[in-house]
Amino acid sequence: MHYELLIMHYELIKTFFKIGAVTFGGGYAMIPIIETEVVDKHHWMTKEELVDLIAVAQSCPGVFAINISIFIGYKLKKTWGAITTAFATALPSFLIILLIAMFFLRFKDNAVIEAIFRGIRPAVVALIAVPTFRLAQSANITLTNCWIPVGCAIAIWALGVSPILVIAVAGTAGYIYGQFIKPTE
Secondary structure, eight states, X not given: OHHHHHXXXXXXXXXXXXXXXXXXXXXXXXXXXXXXXXXXXXXXXXXXXXXXXXXXXXXXXXXXXXXHHHHHHHHHHHHHHHHHHHHHHHHHHHHHHHHHHHHHHHHTTOHHHHXXXXXXXXXXXXXXXHHHHHHHHHTTOOTTTTHHHHHHHHHHHTTOOOXXXXXXXXXXXXXXXXXXXXXXX
16 A cells, blocks of 8 residues: 555656646646646646646636646645645755856856757747637637637736736636526536
8 A cells, every 4th residue: 555655756757856846938828748658658747637736726826837737736645645746846946046146147148058048938838829819719719709808918918917916806707607698408
């Protein structure tokens, strides 16, 4: 029994350390990697469950990458799973940032380093765009309801509406729709 538990925690550490180590561009860039590891490779949950966890993690305060890892870890192994996955996800970033901090002052004005960062920025946009489109597909965003995320994005970006307000309104509207408007099957 303890052996199986150790193996599972080892798999969680290995998987989420890898996810944390290759996550450039923020937590949203890790969504395809999480999907590949958690849904496709290990079959720890379904794609629909992952989409639900992403929605919950996104609406909670804190770092998205840590939030999603905590939710997945908790679903799999309760409190110790959550601790394990959060630690494993954060550790690579901590180590990388520590190394960068130690050497950044020496290289911050280096033309090669500046050029590398100019090249990375457009790739980061793609790393965020791809999971956004995949998430839209998984959430059944169609031409009839695409106005909802577009309207929310415009409200946040152009009008300066608080993302917290958008989440609260969307959650309330979804609840009302599900309870009172949507026809029962």
